[in-house]
Amino acid sequence: MIITVYDGATTIGGNKIYVGENGRGVFLDFGLNFARYGKYFAEFLTERDIRGIYDLITLNLIPELKVYRKDTIPADVDTSSFPELSIRALFLSHAHLDHCGNAGLLDESIPFVASPVTSAILKAMRDISPSRLASEVAYFSRRYPREDLRVLEANRKDNYCGRDFYHTKDFSDDFHEFMCSKPGQDGKNAKKLDAGEVCELCEKPLPFEVYAYEVDHSIYGATAYVLEGDTAIAYSGDLRVHGKKGEETKDFVRSARDASVLIIEGTRAGREDYHDSEGIVYENCRRVVEQTDELVIADFAARNFERMEAFAEIAEKCSRELVITAKDAYMLHAIECADGIHRMKDLRIYEELRAKKDKWEVEVVEERWGDRYTSPSEISENPELYILCFSFYDLKHLLDIKPEGGAYVYSSSEAFSEEQEFDFVRLNNWLSRFYFETYGFRIEGDKPVFEKGYHASGHASKDDLRWIIETVDPDVVIPVHTDNSGWFEKEFENVVVLGDGESYKLG
Numbered sequence: 001m002i003i004t005v006y007d008g009a010t011t012i013g014g015n016k017i018y019v020g021e022n023g024r025g026v027f028l029d030f031g032l033n034f035a036r037y038g039k040y041f042a043e044f045l046t047e048r049d050i051r052g053i054y055d056l057i058t059l060n061l062i063p064e065l066k067v068y069r070k071d072t073i074p075a076d077v078d079t080s081s082f083p084e085l086s087i088r089a090l091f092l093s094h095a096h097l098d099h100c101g102n103a104g105l106l107d108e109s110i111p112f113v114a115s116p117v118t119s120a121i122l123k124a125m126r127d128i129s130p131s132r133l134a135s136e137v138a139y140f141s142r143r144y145p146r147e148d149l150r151v152l153e154a155n156r157k158d159n160y161c162g163r164d165f166y167h168t169k170d171f172s173d174d175f176h177e178f179m180c181s182k183p184g185q186d187g188k189n190a191k192k193l194d195a196g197e198v199c200e201l202c203e204k205p206l207p208f209e210v211y212a213y214e215v216d217h218s219i220y221g222a223t224a225y226v227l228e229g230d231t232a233i234a235y236s237g238d239l240r241v242h243g244k245k246g247e248e249t250k251d252f253v254r255s256a257r258d259a260s261v262l263i264i265e266g267t268r269a270g271r272e273d274y275h276d277s278e279g280i281v282y283e284n285c286r287r288v289v290e291q292t293d294e295l296v297i298a299d300f301a302a303r304n305f306e307r308m309e310a311f312a313e314i315a316e317k318c319s320r321e322l323v324i325t326a327k328d329a330y331m332l333h334a335i336e337c338a339d340g341i342h343r344m345k346d347l348r349i350y351e352e353l354r355a356k357k358d359k360w361e362v363e364v365v366e367e368r369w370g371d372r373y374t375s376p377s378e379i380s381e382n383p384e385l386y387i388l389c390f391s392f393y394d395l396k397h398l399l400d401i402k403p404e405g406g407a408y409v410y411s412s413s414e415a416f417s418e419e420q421e422f423d424f425v426r427l428n429n430w431l432s433r434f435y436f437e438t439y440g441f442r443i444e445g446d447k448p449v450f451e452k453g454y455h456a457s458g459h460a461s462k463d464d465l466r467w468i469i470e471t472v473d474p475d476v477v478i479p480v481h482t483d484n485s486g487w488f489e490k491e492f493e494n495v496v497v498l499g500d501g502e503s504y505k506l507g
């Protein structure tokens with residue numbers, strides 16, 4: 001058995017881990033490495049999709065392997081010397097881009113293994129926003145060389161190609177239907193989705209016995225895996241113990257006791273941070289809402305629906321209504337198809353000013369919840385009746401709502417780069433312009449300072465990491481998704497730190 005960490009060994013995110021035995025193997029995640037990507041690229045300087053994998057390969061942002069879609073390899077990329085790997089499947093731990101954001105490049109013969117909730121989120125992300133070539137995970141447009149063979153483009157009329165998805169759990173007909181069609185595809189001239197195979201993992205033979213465990217993280221559907229071949233390997237993905245699904249994380253940890261190797265995330269291994277639970281966050285946010293008789297804006301990370309549910313509960317307790325964006329409503333529909341839980345209950349949808357709604361919004365959101373739309377003027381008239389779920393990029397809508405005061409609760413992670421820090425200065429300018437009190441951060445000088453108690457991390461604390469490792473008690477611990485593998489080496493005896501591209505052989 002061999003484990004090769006192609007990426008994500010010494011950075012937070014970008015996991016691309018290969019596990020092979022007897023010449024056959026699987027990948028564990030195939031994420032976008034933001035740390036490395038950010039060395040060259042920024043919001044308005046990105047890789048060129050018309051050059052296929054050329055930009056990413058040339059800048060060493062994806063590994064040189066014969067694993068990519070043939071239609072993404074332009075004439076000036078010679079892959080003949082790249083090592084060949086037999087890949088029977090890609091196991092996706094969850095729908096954060098640092099775990100799945102390069103998966104769109106993988107050869108289409110490779111099926112993706114995921115929880116139904118993870119596939120639903122990936123499919124919804126693809127339905128509602130334009131994706132880069134590398135992050136076309138759920139389905140993609142096939143590229144063709146143009147007259148200049150270095151240039152690759154999709155044909156406008158081609159259907160979309162859906163990926164094969166093998167699911168860790170059984171699922172409903174609604175879910176199957178959701179995965180196999182795209183809103184708007186019945187229109188004349190509309191591109192349709194040629195769905196891949198959407199089935200259950202247990203129907204498919206793979207090189208390993210696979211056990212999947214849903215775990216607690218800041219996005220629903222997160223899954224940890226135990227792969228059993230000649231020996232057993234446990235892979236944590238991203239996880240924590242201190243959220244709503246903490247017990248599920250514990251179940252995974254106890255079930256992984258027989259694993260010889262534990263590949264574990266270490267996001268917080270390098271951080272001297274405080275540790276708040278979701279319960280404390282809930283109480284603090286509720287107090288802010290109770291003390292405010294003006295508009296409240298709740299800002300939490302995209303797709304952190306556990307936090308959204310906490311704010312929905314606060315809204316109910318404080319006789320307010322929670323207003324979410326149409327994109328979030330579409331996501332909630334997608335997740336409901338996967339897990340059957342109806343989360344839209346009393347939520348309202350922000351009616352954005354625009355010329356025309358997209359097909360996904362008309363056919364799914366408006367069709368189901370057309371009576372839930374709340375206009376900017378309704379909010380202006382009675383701001384004290386609402387909690388608005390907005391983040392930085394939605395603040396332009398304040399120009400239509402025109403609030404005169406309110407509370408802004410920043411309930412998300414701290415800034416980790418200077419660029420992000422500058423966004424907080426900009427955010428603060430917006431909030432001052434509309435006389436908001438802010439909670440969760442403040443600007444001192446020209447830098448943000450983050451206040452405790454309004455955000456709980458999606459990752460295990462050092463103490464919880466220690467508990468996980470001691471409980472699993474593996475022969476070998478391989479840390480990934482961390483900028484402090486030294487912490488693991490200091491704390492435990494059996495740690496193997498693999499640099500990017502390095503392998504560990506067992507047996």
Ligand SMILES: [Zn+2]
Pocket residue numbers: 094096217238458
């Ligand atoms: Zn994550």
